[in-house]
Amino acid sequence: MNTPARAHSLRDRLREGLRRRRVREALADLALWLFMAYPLPSLTEVPLWLRLLAAPLLAVAAPLSRRAPLAAATVPAALGLAATPQLFTSTFSPALVALSFLLGRRTQDARPSLAAALALCAAGLALALTLPGADLWDWFTLVTTVLFAAVLPWLLGRFRRQQYELHSAGWELAARMEREQQLVAERTRLRERSRIAGDMHDSLGHDLSLIAVRAAALQVSPGVDDDARASAAELRQAAADATERLRQIIGLLRQDTTDSAQLPPAETVPDLVARTAASGVRITLRRHGTHDTAEDELPPLVDRAAHRVVQEAVTNATKHAPGSTITVELRRENAALEVTVRNDTGANAAPPTAGVGSGTGLISLDERVRQAGGSFRAHPTEHGFEVQAQLPLTPFGADPHRPTAPEPLTGPSRSSEELAQARQRVRRGIVNALWIPAAATAVLAVLMYGFQLYTSHQSVxxxxxxxDLRIGDAETSVTPRLPSYEFDEESPPPGAPPDPSHTKECRFYRTATFDNSPLYRLCFTAGRLSHKDRIVTDRDDG
Incomplete structure (x- = not known):
């Protein structure tokens, strides 16, 4: 009666939760936009039209950073390039830092972000080489800005993401351990029920069998009238019925009820194969060796272990690879029985459902075979899966090669592997946050030093x-003979005499590379060389 009301209440709570989440996201986006836009009215280093355009663009980038963080991070980068080829501006740098951090925090794949950073550096290089008044020093400033205002916050965002994944992996591991503890407790209870079932079967079954034997003896005893014989027959039949009911009840209490309670206790491997083939499964039995027909001579423990191996292997094959062809091979020699079950998926079979099972069946088979003194092996093949067990026919304990402990079927647990991988990702994030900026800074320093060395040499x-220069030479004839670069400090250099009057411009050139020697000064007036002199500045040694 309360089901519709309960469903309606659940939908209301779900809607309320989604509404609250949207409100929180909207408030967070508003706070982000205010942080990115606060320099726009206070700083005037960029044109007014660009600041007016940036306000709505940053308002769009704030919520866009949730769905497309890379596209959102390109907004302040494009605005910075529009303002200056150096990219660094106090107006758009806070937005670039914030959105780069969110880019690293909200994306898993690092390659698109790194490709975008390289594309930004390439665009800055093109602007530095084509824009009038720009040079490679502007590009070095751009690379430094990209490194510290974009790449470093992006690395910190990735580190924060990996730290969160480690935290989540720890909670998932704790939850998994709780579930495993519950499974262990349940398995312990089932094992105890199986022990109780075995004890009941051993004690009560034996007593009921004795009652039936005595009733049969009383039934055929001389001197007993017909009524007593009928009562004895009824007693014997009741004991037999009680034994059968006890067997059924014990089957319910046993741990592997799906197999043991439904199968005849004396079923052999050929019987199992025939019963499986009758159900429509493509299964074939092959027997080899010196005793092909003496299944009844197998030791009871070996007989039950071989039956259990074939049963579990066939069940797994029909469950995880339906439609496959199953081959069962029994190879019996004088000292051992080798049981092999393999399935071949073939071209028309359904794809195997890997990863569905729990793996406990193979573990139980390994334990069953080990207790029988044999060895067990299960592994995938090229077209399916193969289970192989070797069971000794010698008396129990006579095989010197019998393993004393089960070999592990699996490696480290999945939870421990996931936790180790999460920790490795966090350590890698810390290392990247340290070495990538350091390495990039070192490479940038080498490039800047090399460029400075080149410009110094080219300014001599x-x-x-x-x-050879003469006063009165045309500027057009003098310029081709001058170095590619001028003196790379401010013009005029500190301590230089004032420029001659009526001169249009004065150029300064080095007299030697990296030598604090005097400079050459060339001044032009009305398109001709009007002054040339050798000057000493405050940077000279003497």
């Missing part, structure tokens, strides 16, 4: 070229 005006 040879002495003979300086001597």
């Amino acid at each position: 005006l040879p002495r003979h070229t300086y001597a």
Whole structure:
């Protein structure tokens, strides 16, 4: 009666939870936009039109960072490039840092983010080489900005993501351990029920068998009238019926009720194969060896172990690879019985359902075979799966090669592997957050030093070229003979005399690479060389 009301209440709670989540996300996005937009009205280093355009773009980037964080992070990067080829601006740097951190926090694959950073550096290089007034020093500034305002926050965001995954893996491991404890407790209870069932079968079954034997003896005893014989027959039949009911009840109490309670206790491997084939499964039995027809001569423990191996292997094959062809081989020699069950999926069989089973069946088979003194092996083949057991026919304990402990069928637990992988990802994140900026800074420093060395060498005006210059030469004829770069400090250098009057511009060139020697000054007026001199600045040694 209360089911519709309960379902309606559940839907209401679900809607309320979603509504609260949307409100929290909207408030977080609003706070993010306010953080990114606060420099727009206070800083004037970028044009007004660009600041007016940035406000709505950043308002769109804030919620977009949840669904497409990479696209959101490109917004402040594009605004920074539009403002200056150096990318670094106090107006858009906070937005670039925040959205780069969220990019690392909210994305799993690192390759698109790294490709975007490389594309940004390539775009900055193109601007530095094409825009008037820009040079490679602007590109070095851009790379430094990308490194510390984009890559480093992105690494910190990835580290935070991996830290969260480690935290989640720890809670998942704790929950899994609780479930495993519950399974162990349940398994212990089932094992105890199986022990109780065995005790009941051994004691009560024996007593009921004795009652039936005595009733049969009384039935055929001389001197007993017909009524007593009829009563004895009824007693014997009642004891037999009680024994059968006891067997059924014991089957319910046993741990593996799906197999033991339903199968005849004397069923052999050929009987099992025939019964399986009768149900429509494509199964074949092959027997080899010196005693092909003497199944009844097998030791009871070996007979039950072989039956259990074939039964479990056939069950797994029909469950995980339906439609496959199953081959059962019994190879009996004088000292051992080798049981092999393999399934071949073939072209028309359904794909195997890997990972569905719990794996306890193979563990129980290994224990059953080990207790019989044999060895067990289960492994996938090229077209299916194979189970192989070797059971000794010698008396129990006579085989010197009998294993004393079960060999592990599996490696480390899945939970411990997941936790180790999560910890490794966190350690890798810490290492990346340290070495990537350090390595990039070192590479950038080497590039800047090499470029400085190159520009220093290219800013040296040879002495003979300086001597060949004449006052009054046209600027168009003088410029091709000058170095590619001018002196790379501010112009005029500190301590240099003031420029001559009426000059249009003065250029400074080095007299030697990395030598604090005087500089050459060339001044042009009305398109001609009007002054040339050798000056000493405050940076010179003397």
